[in-house]
Amino acid sequence: MTANIPVLVILLPLCSALPCLALTKVNRHLGNAVVKIACLGSFVLSVIQLTEVVKNGPIHYAIGNYAVPYGIELVIDSLNAVLLVAFSLIGILTLIFAGNFGDRKRPMMIAAANAEIALLITGLLGMTSTGDVFNLYVFLEITSLSAYCLISLGGSRGVVSAYRYMLVGTIAATFYLLGIGILYGATGTLNMGDMAKILNEGGHDNAMLVAMCFLIPAFGIKMALFPFHGWQPSAYAHAEPGSRPLITGVMGKVPALAMFRFFFCIYGTDFRFVRLSLILLGVFSVIGMLYGSIMAMGQSDIRKILAYSSVAQIGYISLGFAIGTPISLAGAFLHMLGHAFMKGGLFFCTGAIRYKYGTADIDNFGRIYKKMPLTCGLLVIASLSMIGIPPTVGFFSKWYLALGAAGRHEWIYIAVLVISSLLNAVYFFKLIEKVFIRQSAGLKERWKSEEFELPVSIILPVVVCFLAILGLGLFNVRIIDILLMTLEGVGL
Amino acid sequence: MRRAITIILLIVSITVPFIAFDVLPAIGDPASAPNTHVSDYYIEHAIEECNSPNMVTAVIVDYRAFDTMFETTVMFLAGLSVVIILANRPKSRIPAPASLKRLRDTSGNPVYRTVNKDVMISIIEPVILIYAMYVLFHGEISLGGGFQAGALIGMTYLLDIMVVGRKRPIFNLPKDNSAALAGIGPFIYALTGFISIIGGGLYLEYNKMPLPVHQAELHSLGITAVEIGVTIGVAGTIITILNALMERISFDDDND
Numbered sequence: 001m002t003a004n005i006p007v008l009v010i011l012l013p014l015c016s017a018l019p020c021l022a023l024t025k026v027n028r029h030l031g032n033a034v035v036k037i038a039c040l041g042s043f044v045l046s047v048i049q050l051t052e053v054v055k056n057g058p059i060h061y062a063i064g065n066y067a068v069p070y071g072i073e074l075v076i077d078s079l080n081a082v083l084l085v086a087f088s089l090i091g092i093l094t095l096i097f098a099g100n101f102g103d104r105k106r107p108m109m110i111a112a113a114n115a116e117i118a119l120l121i122t123g124l125l126g127m128t129s130t131g132d133v134f135n136l137y138v139f140l141e142i143t144s145l146s147a148y149c150l151i152s153l154g155g156s157r158g159v160v161s162a163y164r165y166m167l168v169g170t171i172a173a174t175f176y177l178l179g180i181g182i183l184y185g186a187t188g189t190l191n192m193g194d195m196a197k198i199l200n201e202g203g204h205d206n207a208m209l210v211a212m213c214f215l216i217p218a219f220g221i222k223m224a225l226f227p228f229h230g231w232q233p234s235a236y237a238h239a240e241p242g243s244r245p246l247i248t249g250v251m252g253k254v255p256a257l258a259m260f261r262f263f264f265c266i267y268g269t270d271f272r273f274v275r276l277s278l279i280l281l282g283v284f285s286v287i288g289m290l291y292g293s294i295m296a297m298g299q300s301d302i303r304k305i306l307a308y309s310s311v312a313q314i315g316y317i318s319l320g321f322a323i324g325t326p327i328s329l330a331g332a333f334l335h336m337l338g339h340a341f342m343k344g345g346l347f348f349c350t351g352a353i354r355y356k357y358g359t360a361d362i363d364n365f366g367r368i369y370k371k372m373p374l375t376c377g378l379l380v381i382a383s384l385s386m387i388g389i390p391p392t393v394g395f396f397s398k399w400y401l402a403l404g405a406a407g408r409h410e411w412i413y414i415a416v417l418v419i420s421s422l423l424n425a426v427y428f429f430k431l432i433e434k435v436f437i438r439q440s441a442g443l444k445e446r447w448k449s450e451e452f453e454l455p456v457s458i459i460l461p462v463v464v465c466f467l468a469i470l471g472l473g474l475f476n477v478r479i480i481d482i483l484l485m486t487l488e489g490v491g492l
Numbered sequence: 493m494r495r496a497i498t499i500i501l502l503i504v505s506i507t508v509p510f511i512a513f514d515v516l517p518a519i520g521d522p523a524s525a526p527n528t529h530v531s532d533y534y535i536e537h538a539i540e541e542c543n544s545p546n547m548v549t550a551v552i553v554d555y556r557a558f559d560t561m562f563e564t565t566v567m568f569l570a571g572l573s574v575v576i577i578l579a580n581r582p583k584s585r586i587p588a589p590a591s592l593k594r595l596r597d598t599s600g601n602p603v604y605r606t607v608n609k610d611v612m613i614s615i616i617e618p619v620i621l622i623y624a625m626y627v628l629f630h631g632e633i634s635l636g637g638g639f640q641a642g643a644l645i646g647m648t649y650l651l652d653i654m655v656v657g658r659k660r661p662i663f664n665l666p667k668d669n670s671a672a673l674a675g676i677g678p679f680i681y682a683l684t685g686f687i688s689i690i691g692g693g694l695y696l697e698y699n700k701m702p703l704p705v706h707q708a709e710l711h712s713l714g715i716t717a718v719e720i721g722v723t724i725g726v727a728g729t730i731i732t733i734l735n736a737l738m739e740r741i742s743f744d745d746d747n748d
Contacts, residue, residue, distance in 0.1 A: 003694070004689055011686075011695070014565065014682060015683075017675075018676070018678050019672075019675055020675065021572075021672040021675050022673075022675060022676055024672075025668065025669070025672055062694065063558045063694065063695050063696055064554065065694045069529065069530050070533055071555055072559065109576060112575065112576045112671070113576065115572060115675070116576070119565065119569055122565075134556075134559060135559055138562040138563060139562065142562055142565060142569060145570060145573060146569060149569075149572070149573035152573075181516075182516065184526055185524070185526060186515065186525060188527070188528060188530060188531075189529050189530060206513040206515055207515040210513050210515050211515075
């Protein structure tokens with residue numbers, strides 16, 4: 001059974017989501033309980049898998065036991081093993097959290113929304129662990145479709161932003177398909193390792209260049225990298241509140257991982273135009289880091305602030321790719337992990353505040369810390385981490401990015417890193433000021449309850465994110481070591 | 493004018509790379525990479541390894557069965573999304589515009605009113621259903637397969653709805669049930685993979701299934717089970733989408 005862990009991590013959420021509606025017909029709580037238990041199981045298995053990978057090296061899992069270029073393969077190295085743990089953790093937390101949002105009188109609707117979240121988790125985990133370029137496309141489809149649906153559940157603004165995202169996202173998927181079509185035409189294989197081997201024999205430079213021209217916008221749109229980010233702020237701000245942490249925290253990171261796979265694992269550094277494409281990526285991320293921060297300063301809706309700040313934060317990740325040394329790549333992946341918890345955590349906070357008071361305008365947040373100490377604790381620690389203040393994870397990821405940039409003498413990147421952090425400080429300190437110093441706006445609670453602060457199902461994700469941000473910061477050396485097990489030898 | 497420039501720019505920027513760099517192999521070129529790297533293996537080993545004379549089926553539901561499982565899930569996901577997006581909005585009937593009503597008076601009877609509906613349902617539908625079963629179970633031998641069979645079954649239901657006869661339809665599925673059914677289909681697919689895990693193999697490794705039949709027959713059984721799952725999933729999805737739309741749409745001849 002232990003040999004099957006890589007596939008079980010993906011299949012457990014899937015196999016609970018598919019019969020969820022049928023089980024809900026049997027008993028109105030059964031479907032949701034099964035989905036939660038299965039996602040928890042997937043998280044536990046991904047932790048076991050991480051220890052296996054750290055001990056014994058990468059796992060190659062051939063589905064149907066067919067030899068490599070003929071069947072589909074899942075490849076778990078130390079890189080995506082770590083990411084799988086983080087993503088499945090945010091997935092299960094989101095499922096627990098989402099139970100508080102939804103019409104309790106319509107159990108089928110709740111079951112359907114839970115099934116959508118579980119399918120989104122399936123797609124994200126699958127994209128993270130697959131080693132086959134077409135399989136990645138199939139998972140991309142599942143991720144996008146469930147995301148469109150979850151965004152459109154957030155009211156009439158949600159429908160409009162989901163429609164926009166759908167139009168743009170379909171173009172991204174088509175571009176991805178065109179890109180891998182060209183690569184398939186050149187190599188005749190869909191397996192990532194096999195494709196890398198054939199491409200490195202040389203003679204495919206033109207095909208690789210054209211494919212890269214399609215792949216950069218494809219992943220750029222999906223991760224909301226700067227010039228392709230148009231769909232993102234409204235989609236993140238108006239998504240269904242229960243599933244928002246998963247959408248904002250994880251959905252942008254997984255295409256970034258796929259981009260890393262294409263840039264560094266498949267194309268490799270021998271590719272003739274590698275400098276050119278990395279400089280292009282660097283320009284995009286530098287402009288994105290500044291633009292996202294400046295746009296975020298002008299907003300007063302906390303959801304819009306966080307959405308624009310995501311444009312900047314994705315810029316940090318792609319900046320790590322653009323620098324391209326192992327240490328900066330490790331920094332980018334640490335930022336990916338950290339930002340998943342930061343942004344997910346901040347959206348847990350906004351969801352909690354919305355659940356209790358029904359507002360998302362930061363001008364109403366005056367002295368809210370007296371009523372919601374835990375939520376505000378996470379709000380503060382996540383904001384400090386976004387700015388990059390030790391001992392939170394945000395400081396260390398930026399530190400490794402700067403180390404990598406210094407190693408390649410890219411002084412412009414370091415300057416932009418510092419400026420962007422200062423801009424982050426401007427709007428996050430504004431948020432902290434509103435929470436602690438501003439006069440209370442006298443908000444009324446929406447529900448009368450006896451619990452402490454909030455229901456346990458909201459407190460739990462908040463506390464876990466708080467601990468994760470601190471823990472990732474304190475144990476960053478260990479995590480960087482695990483990441484470098486794969487990243488040594490990759491990169492410039 | 494600005495719109496025209498944008499469109500021209502888009503077309504040029506997408507077509508130029510293909511023409512300028514000549515990256516795609518010629519159609520039907522036997523020496524091109526896709527036709528030499530893996531295709532030979534599939535052609536030579538499909539019958540021996542998968543016991544399936546239809547190579548396309550062998551590739552779709554045996555060599556790359558994992559992809560097909562998620563493609564079926566995409567079908568389910570699409571149906572589910574349509575249902576919950578449409579159910580999430582308040583129920584409001586959109587009245588037909590007056591211009592359309594005036595038009596209807598002059599356009600005469602719709603063609604379908606001339607069809608004898610009772611005969612239609614009693615004779616044609618069972619034939620379609622039998623054909624669907626044929627397509628389903630012969631999928632691994634000849635042309636066909638789960639997607640087509642599911643579409644045929646969905647078509648039967650669509651006929652029932654569209655052509656309202658005096659008789660009861662062959663089967664009746666409300667919205668919730670059909671969505672649940674659409675989920676059960678891919679679930680059967682996924683369970684088939686789990687059976688081979690129980691037998692000690694890897695996921696979807698059909699010849700490790702613990703069933704008392706010959707090794708070669710196991711692949712056929714696995715493919716058939718998977719195709720049944722696909723059929724149920726596709727049929728359920730088509731019916732779900734139809735049901736979801738029917739709840740929101742008012743036809744202009746509702747007083748029929």
